[in-house]
Amino acid sequence: MQQQVNVFKFGGASLRDADAIRHVGSILERFAGKKLVIVVSAMGKTTNALEEVANSYWQGDAAEAKEKLAAIHSGATAVINNLFAEVPESLTASVNDLFVSVEWALDEAPNAEYDYDYDQIVSLGELVSSHIVAAYLNRIGLPTSWLDARDVIQTDNTYREGWVKWPETMERAERLVPPLLQQTDFVLTQGFIGNTSENYTTTLGREGSDYSAAIFSYCLDAEAMSIWKDVPGVLTADPRLFDNVTKIDRLSYKEAIEMTYYGAKVIHPKTIKPLQNKSIPLYVRSFIDPQLEGTYVTDEAGDVYPPMVAVEREQALINISTRDFSFVAEHHIRELFEHITTTRLQVNMMQNTAISFNVVVNDIDDRVERFCALIDRHFKTTVDRHLELITIRHYTPEIVDSLRRGKVNMLEGRLPLTLQMVVKDVPIMRRKEEGEILR
Ligand code: ADP
Ligand code: ASP
Ligand code: MG
Numbered sequence: 001m002q003q004q005v006n007v008f009k010f011g012g013a014s015l016r017d018a019d020a021i022r023h024v025g026s027i028l029e030r031f032a033g034k035k036l037v038i039v040v041s042a043m044g045k046t047t048n049a050l051e052e053v054a055n056s057y058w059q060g061d062a063a064e065a066k067e068k069l070a071a072i073h074s075g076a077t078a079v080i081n082n083l084f085a086e087v088p089e090s091l092t093a094s095v096n097d098l099f100v101s102v103e104w105a106l107d108e109a110p111n112a113e114y115d116y117d118y119d120q121i122v123s124l125g126e127l128v129s130s131h132i133v134a135a136y137l138n139r140i141g142l143p144t145s146w147l148d149a150r151d152v153i154q155t156d157n158t159y160r161e162g163w164v165k166w167p168e169t170m171e172r173a174e175r176l177v178p179p180l181l182q183q184t185d186f187v188l189t190q191g192f193i194g195n196t197s198e199n200y201t202t203t204l205g206r207e208g209s210d211y212s213a214a215i216f217s218y219c220l221d222a223e224a225m226s227i228w229k230d231v232p233g234v235l236t237a238d239p240r241l242f243d244n245v246t247k248i249d250r251l252s253y254k255e256a257i258e259m260t261y262y263g264a265k266v267i268h269p270k271t272i273k274p275l276q277n278k279s280i281p282l283y284v285r286s287f288i289d290p291q292l293e294g295t296y297v298t299d300e301a302g303d304v305y306p307p308m309v310a311v312e313r314e315q316a317l318i319n320i321s322t323r324d325f326s327f328v329a330e331h332h333i334r335e336l337f338e339h340i341t342t343t344r345l346q347v348n349m350m351q352n353t354a355i356s357f358n359v360v361v362n363d364i365d366d367r368v369e370r371f372c373a374l375i376d377r378h379f380k381t382t383v384d385r386h387l388e389l390i391t392i393r394h395y396t397p398e399i400v401d402s403l404r405r406g407k408v409n410m411l412e413g414r415l416p417l418t419l420q421m422v423v424k425d426v427p428i429m430r431r432k433e434e435g436e437i438l439r
Contacts, residue, residue, distance in 0.1 A: 010287065037222070143184040158202070162202030249293070305394045
């Protein structure tokens with residue numbers, strides 16, 4: 001019987017420098033002989049740095065954009081020189097070509113659409129890292145084929161948030177990946193990027209490499225998918241924000257979706273659905289200590305969970321009322337949601353009174369301003385910004401009390417398993433820094 005494929009994903013933190021890439025190589029050595037599709041992100045914080053390039057370019061400062069790009073290129077070259085005693089010529093050529101193509105693009109006037117330009121520039125990070133890691137694996141005796149994810153993942157042309165065209169993507173994955181896995185046990189490709197029918201590069205949304213791995217897992221009927229992180233697994237809360245967190249050994253898909261949708265950044269929220277559709281288990285594992293078991297995300301329900309906390313920053317609370325003080329009726333809400341959809345606001349909470357409608361959304365770019373402008377003719381709006389949304393699954397009175405302490409509660413909603421509160425100017429980070437123990 002043909003050996004089933006496993007999909008592994010390594011994120012930016014696990015590829016941040018040459019030593020980190022060597023460490024990834026040592027993890028993969030343990031899987032020699034297995035059929036693996038390996039999805040990689042850009043190295044370290046490269047995507048943020050490329051966003052800066054895109055911003056300078058878009059603001060009309062091509063010289064600054066080129067300077068920033070050159071710094072990223074030197075960083076990549078330093079990693080390559082550190083990794084290889086003798087740098088493979090094909091690697092130097094591929095990486096230089098990638099940088100030169102973006103450099104040339106920076107000489108052209110920006111396109112009418114920022115999001116399009118953004119994707120053409122920012123996708124460079126994954127293309128470069130994938131060439132480096134694939135070349136390194138080949139050098140250490142792990143034969144690996146490099147695959148351009150854009151040959152497989154097809155999307156619509158919603159730049160910066162490409163929507164996957166599943167039938168086209170399935171067909172390409174089934175046609176292109178198995179022959180490569182025949183040639184080499186490992187196939188390495190990029191997370192985060194896709195391709196439109198006109199052959200333009202799209203990205204799938206920030207932190208989207210987990211999702212790419214899930215797309216490959218789904219299309220290839222993977223035995224399991226593993227995402228290798230800098231934490232021991234899914235924890236009861238983000239350890240950067242809270243002390244006393246514990247690892248969850250098993251998690252149902254449903255719990256994972258609930259937590260990641262509301263800000264548990266350890267897994268990209270779109271990751272779970274494709275896996276759930278085919279009952280493909282997900283392992284969240286530590287690249288720091290690969291011996292550890294990690295968290296096993298699967299179909300199984302019925303577990304008893306401890307309270308789990310997710311925090312989403314940069315929330316905007318929009319209070320909307322009619323200009324003529326009439327009730328906010330159903331047809332108003334329909335109109336509001338049409339504009340919410342067109343401005344691509346993600347609504348995390350909502351509540352209404354007789355004459356007002358309150359929505360809490362992720363405050364991204366100028367979406368809130370555009371939304372308020374669109375509804376201005378019929379509605380008055382006030383906006384509170386820089387809020388935090390705290391979501392507690394399986395909440396207890398003690399944990400709710402401890403999380404509320406010292407905060408202004410702007411909006412709260414409770415369901416039997418989930419409590420959410422939107423709070424003002426909550427310096428959780430500062431509270432942690434000041435040594436307050438949060439439970
Ligand atoms: P990647 O390297 O794949 O991009 P991320 O940095 O996106 O990985 O995700 C790992 C980070 O997610 C951790 O360092 C941790 O701070 C954060 N995180 C947020 N919520 C949780 C949680 N509930 N459990 C574990 N980690 C979490
Ligand atoms: N490199 C992309 C980002 O930083 C995608 C990812 O890492 O998942 O957003
Ligand atoms: Mg990430």
